[in-house]
Amino acid sequence: xxxxxxxxxxxxxYKEQSKGESASTSFLARDLGVSQPAVTDMLKNLxxxxxxxxxxxxxxxxxxxxxxxxxxxxxxHRLWERFLTDxxxxxxxxxxxxxxxxxxxxxxxxEERLAVLLGDTDTCPHGHAIPxxxxxxxRDKTIPLTKFQPLQRVNIVAIDEGxxxxxxxIEKKGLKPQVIVTIKKKNxxxxxxxxxxxxxxxxxxxxxxxxxxxxxxxxxxIAAKTETTLSKLDAGNTAILxxxxxxxxxxxxxxxxxxxxxxxxxxxxxxxxxxVLVKVHDTAVALGRDLADHxxxxxxxxxx
Amino acid sequence: xxxxxxNKMIIVALAGAPNTGKSTVFNLLTGxxxxxxxxxxxxxxxxxxxxxxxxxxxxxxxxxxxxxxTANSAEEQIARDYLVKExxxxxxxxxxxxxxxRNLYLVxxxxxxSPRLVIALxxxxxxxxxGMKIDAKALGQELNIPVIPIVxxxxxxxxxxxxxxxxxxxxxxxxxxxxxxxxxxxIQKVIDxxxxxxxxxxxxxxxxxxxxxxxxxxxxxxxxxxxxxxxGEQLSSLEAYLREHESAAVTIATLRYAWVEKMMAxxxxxxxxxxxxxxxxxxxxxxxxVSGLFILLLVLxxxxxxxYSIGIPLQKLLELHLIEAGHNFVNAHLSAPAWxxxxxxxxxxxxxxxxxxxxxxxxxxxxxxxxxxxxxxTARAAFVTDKFMHSLGLHGKSVLPxxxxxxxxxxxxxxxxxxxxxxxxxxxxxxxxxxxCTARMAVITLIAAAFFGSTAIFVAIGIVIFSLIMMIITGLxxxxxxxxxxxxxxxxxxxxxxxxxxxIIGLVTWQNTVAFIKRAGTIILAVSVVIWILSYxxxxxxxxxxxxxxxKFLTPVGKLxxxxxQMMVALLSSFIAxxxxxxxxxxxxxxxxxxxxxxxxVLLTPAAALAFLVVQVLxxxxxxxxxxxxHETKSWRWPLFTVAYQLLLSFAMAIIVFQIAxxx
Numbered sequence: 001x002x003x004x005x006x007x008x009x010x011x012x013x014y015k016e017q018s019k020g021e022s023a024s025t026s027f028l029a030r031d032l033g034v035s036q037p038a039v040t041d042m043l044k045n046l047x048x049x050x051x052x053x054x055x056x057x058x059x060x061x062x063x064x065x066x067x068x069x070x071x072x073x074x075x076x077h078r079l080w081e082r083f084l085t086d087x088x089x090x091x092x093x094x095x096x097x098x099x100x101x102x103x104x105x106x107x108x109x110x111e112e113r114l115a116v117l118l119g120d121t122d123t124c125p126h127g128h129a130i131p132x133x134x135x136x137x138x139r140d141k142t143i144p145l146t147k148f149q150p151l152q153r154v155n156i157v158a159i160d161e162g163x164x165x166x167x168x169x170i171e172k173k174g175l176k177p178q179v180i181v182t183i184k185k186k187n188x189x190x191x192x193x194x195x196x197x198x199x200x201x202x203x204x205x206x207x208x209x210x211x212x213x214x215x216x217x218x219x220x221x222i223a224a225k226t227e228t229t230l231s232k233l234d235a236g237n238t239a240i241l242x243x244x245x246x247x248x249x250x251x252x253x254x255x256x257x258x259x260x261x262x263x264x265x266x267x268x269x270x271x272x273x274x275x276v277l278v279k280v281h282d283t284a285v286a287l288g289r290d291l292a293d294h295x296x297x298x299x300x301x302x303x304x
Numbered sequence: 305x306x307x308x309x310x311n312k313m314i315i316v317a318l319a320g321a322p323n324t325g326k327s328t329v330f331n332l333l334t335g336x337x338x339x340x341x342x343x344x345x346x347x348x349x350x351x352x353x354x355x356x357x358x359x360x361x362x363x364x365x366x367x368x369x370x371x372x373x374t375a376n377s378a379e380e381q382i383a384r385d386y387l388v389k390e391x392x393x394x395x396x397x398x399x400x401x402x403x404x405x406r407n408l409y410l411v412x413x414x415x416x417x418s419p420r421l422v423i424a425l426x427x428x429x430x431x432x433x434x435g436m437k438i439d440a441k442a443l444g445q446e447l448n449i450p451v452i453p454i455v456x457x458x459x460x461x462x463x464x465x466x467x468x469x470x471x472x473x474x475x476x477x478x479x480x481x482x483x484x485x486x487x488x489x490x491i492q493k494v495i496d497x498x499x500x501x502x503x504x505x506x507x508x509x510x511x512x513x514x515x516x517x518x519x520x521x522x523x524x525x526x527x528x529x530x531x532x533x534x535x536g537e538q539l540s541s542l543e544a545y546l547r548e549h550e551s552a553a554v555t556i557a558t559l560r561y562a563w564v565e566k567m568m569a570x571x572x573x574x575x576x577x578x579x580x581x582x583x584x585x586x587x588x589x590x591x592x593x594v595s596g597l598f599i600l601l602l603v604l605x606x607x608x609x610x611x612y613s614i615g616i617p618l619q620k621l622l623e624l625h626l627i628e629a630g631h632n633f634v635n636a637h638l639s640a641p642a643w644x645x646x647x648x649x650x651x652x653x654x655x656x657x658x659x660x661x662x663x664x665x666x667x668x669x670x671x672x673x674x675x676x677x678x679x680x681x682t683a684r685a686a687f688v689t690d691k692f693m694h695s696l697g698l699h700g701k702s703v704l705p706x707x708x709x710x711x712x713x714x715x716x717x718x719x720x721x722x723x724x725x726x727x728x729x730x731x732x733x734x735x736x737x738x739x740x741c742t743a744r745m746a747v748i749t750l751i752a753a754a755f756f757g758s759t760a761i762f763v764a765i766g767i768v769i770f771s772l773i774m775m776i777i778t779g780l781x782x783x784x785x786x787x788x789x790x791x792x793x794x795x796x797x798x799x800x801x802x803x804x805x806x807x808i809i810g811l812v813t814w815q816n817t818v819a820f821i822k823r824a825g826t827i828i829l830a831v832s833v834v835i836w837i838l839s840y841x842x843x844x845x846x847x848x849x850x851x852x853x854x855x856k857f858l859t860p861v862g863k864l865x866x867x868x869x870q871m872m873v874a875l876l877s878s879f880i881a882x883x884x885x886x887x888x889x890x891x892x893x894x895x896x897x898x899x900x901x902x903x904x905x906v907l908l909t910p911a912a913a914l915a916f917l918v919v920q921v922l923x924x925x926x927x928x929x930x931x932x933x934x935h936e937t938k939s940w941r942w943p944l945f946t947v948a949y950q951l952l953l954s955f956a957m958a959i960i961v962f963q964i965a966x967x968x
Contacts, residue, residue, distance in 0.1 A: 089433070089435055091435070119588075171573060172573060174569055197562070197565060198562060198566075199565075199566070199569060243554075244554075246793075248522060248550075249524070250793060250795070251522060251553060251554075252372070252374050252376040252521065252522055252523070252553065253371075253376045253377070253795055254795070255372075255553065255554065255557035256371040256372030256374060256376065256409065256557070257371055257406070257795065257797070258405070258406055258409070258561065260554065260557050260558040260561050261554060261558055262558065263561070268584060268587065269587065269588070269591050269592070271592070271593050273593075273691060274593060274688075274690060274691035275687055275690045275691065275700070275794050277587065277591055277687065277798065279584075281403070281405040281406045281561070282402070282403040282404065282405045282406060283403040283405075283406045283797055284583070284584070284587070284797065284798040284799075284800075285795070285796065285797050285798065286683070286686075286687050286690070286700075286794055286795070286796050286797075286798055287793070287794060287795055288690065288694065288793035288794035288795065289691075290793050291793040291794070291795060
């Protein structure tokens with residue numbers, strides 16, 4: 001169980017470090033629910049193993065070996081979360097705690113098979129990037145929603161999953177990763193008014209604080225470059241329908257099946273010849289390739 | 305009348321998109337009380353049935369499954385014309401809770417017609433498995449329409465549904481404030497403007513405002529109707545305005561979906577982002593170009609395995625105990641003139657027997673078909689074969705009816721109803737008779753075995769492949785030169801997989817079997833009697849009969865194929881049913897079984913035998929198939945075309961084969 005403790009520390013330090021801060025003893029004590037002296041003991045122990053650099057004035061930062069270990073644990077944690085939601089069908093507010101236990105299993109074969117089973121997922125259910133098996137992780141460029149200003153359009157990328165009650169509230173409001181929202185108002189107390197689609201949503205301070213987002217402007221730039229036809233979208237990717245350019249007599253059928261501008265389309269299967277299979281408005285629809293050639297879309301995934 | 309409750313009859317229309325379990329709801333509500341017919345002038349099935357509840361009799365009309373009420377297809381036109389013209393007392397919208405977003409779109413359209421509406425929210429269990437939480441009550445409040453959650457596949461909630469229908473019926477019409485879609489001032493102005501250009505007489509029986517919207521949506525049927533009725537300046541200004549606002553169709557649909565989203569927000573908790581459902585997991589394999597085809601082959605092998613291990617033995621058994629026992633009984637125990645005996649044994653009993661002995665095989669095919677439909681596999685089979693089928697001008701959905709054709713061509717032709725593109729459907733109907741059915745296989749097997757010894761199996765397989773190649777070539781030719789119209793693109797929903805419901809499969813199998821007996825049975829019997837008469841008159845002996853005369857008349861053509869008049873008569877008799885070829889040869893040569901084989905060797909050279917196999921596999925489809933083509937195309941043009949085409953094709957091919965084989 002010693003290694004389990006170690007891993008939890010490394011994970012906590014990593015998360016703090018990825019925000020650009022070093023982990024103070026008081027932060028770790030709060031985060032891990034232990035006393036400060038215990039934290040100090042453990043940090044010294046970790047330093048002696050060469051996993052961290054610890055200065056009592058500044059807190060702890062990970063060494064290269066430490067980062068590698070931490071990412072390994074995080075990878076397992078997020079893979080397990082995916083497994084719990086996608087395969088076992090658990091709701092996203094419950095999986096964090098269970099994954100905290102499973103992440104220490106550390107059997108390479110299990111991890112490998114898990115990754116194969118889950119296919120091409122690269123984020124956890126809460127939107128955080130999963131490090132690849134070589135320990136590379138997409139750089140996190142998100143900032144909390146509270147840092148944005150009114151009238152800015154932002155894309156919600158991830159949600160801090162610490163509090164399951166808050167997650168449930170977020171879900172109820174229809175917010176999830178890859179939803180684009182506009183900031184309407186920021187209040188003194190940290191609560192916010194935002195708009196998603198045409199729906200107004202008010203967020204209490206705790207909710208606004210756990211939403212991590214990135215500005216859409218940058219996204220739009222990429223989007224302009226990634227306008228393509230539906231037939232060229234790879235399986236697993238999502239896009240937003242721009243327009244239908246095919247024959248008028250098929251327009252009605254396309255519209256009634258939900259291919260309206262602005263609809264989110266997820267490509268399920270595309271074998272580069274023959275029909276494609278997409279998900280639109282909650283339903284799987286097969287489209288002939290000719291038809292898919294005549295639907296223009298903009299990709300929504302982040303290109304970095 | 306006092307104190308006596310009045311018995312009241314109301315009409316309830318069942319509306320819903322495909323794959324909502326609407327038929328299941330209909331079947332459970334009406335059970336065996338249902339009547340299956342066709343919509344007037346259409347080949348689309350119309351099902352009606354009734355339920356009694358207290359002193360209320362509900363006549364339930366199952367509308368065709370539609371995604372919208374814009375006439376993009378014949379189904380949609382039927383559904384909305386019924387709603388507008390027949391004005392049912394109440395409409396039940398059956399929705400699939402697992403794809404509520406898609407399904408609420410239809411509700412958005414139904415509300416515009418302002419009927420009494422009750423929503424049956426079906427497949428609540430599936431939605432739950434998908435991780436969705438749906439609040440039916442909240443949806444009801446949001447829409448201000450009664451919403452009844454049901455699980456039709458488990459027979460749950462139907463009683464509540466009937467109660468709700470009853471209650472809603474007693475509400476005065478228009479007492480509910482339905483939440484119409486707010487189309488926004490801009491598009492509203494456009495709709496209003498179009499409405500101003502119209503007048504009530506022009507749009508009757510459709511409401512004016514509604515007609516205006518459908519015109520903007522590009523509804524072909526409404527457009528044709530209005531343009532036919534409008535004239536002069538009215539026509540030109542309308543045309544110009546519509547052309548100018550072509551994009552309104554997209555705007556209206558988008559606004560409807562926005563309305564749907566608003567309704568959804570209050571009622572559904574979505575599953576966590578990016579969850580991959582079991583269906584998607586299975587589809588990764590089932591729709592893959594390689595593994596998907598492999599699975600399809602496996603499924604087909606399984607079906608044919610069943611047919612050959614259960615269906616054919618059963619058929620043989622029935623032949624033995626029905627036809628032969630019948631013949632024996634008539635010949636041994638009946639004291640009547642010879643012609644009466646002949647008519648009974650060879651005309652009627654053989655005719656009825658042909659139909660009856662075919663039923664086990666048909667039922668197996670129908671059951672397999674219903675199973676695949678119920679589970680949701682049909683759409684996947686269509687998906688993996690679409691590319692190839694498309695190159696023939698066919699549709700992915702053509703593949704299963706054609707496979708059915710290996711059992712019997714009649715259900716294949718009836719089965720083409722699943723193809724929603726009229727053109728692909730017609731093409732499928734026209735090539736289906738070139739799929740060698742079990743009856744033709746039986747003839748091929750026997751004749752190949754008689755002439756080709758150890759290589760018989762290869763000859764038989766070769767003939768089947770030859771026939772399929774002819775089918776493909778025919779498809780290519782018809783697609784290019786004969787059948788007109790637009791090539792239609794594949795656009796279909798792939799429903800979620802679900803466990804099969806034995807009750808529904810049983811019911812569908814039963815209905816199809818009954819339909820086959822009704823449609824094909826009577827015709828086979830009639831033609832069987834006619835052919836017998838032709839074979840009996842004028843001298844009571846087949847060798848000098850009218851039938852023989854026809855055969856002898858065909859001798860010049862027969863000679864080119866190496867066939868004598870007996871073989872030509874045998875070929876002609878296959879028009880009743882393909883397996884009759886053997887029975888007729890038996891009668892003509894006076895031999896059965898091994899004796900027939902010996903006789904055949906006298907009558908035919910191996911080259912002629914090969915030619916006979918070719919001509920028999922490609923020959924005019926049997927009378928039941930021709931009748932089915934007539935029934936499904938609602939014309940005499942296509943069945944006659946098929947007869948003429950296959951007559952020419954079979955003779956031409958047989959002549960070529962014989963002339964080549966003779967030299968070799």
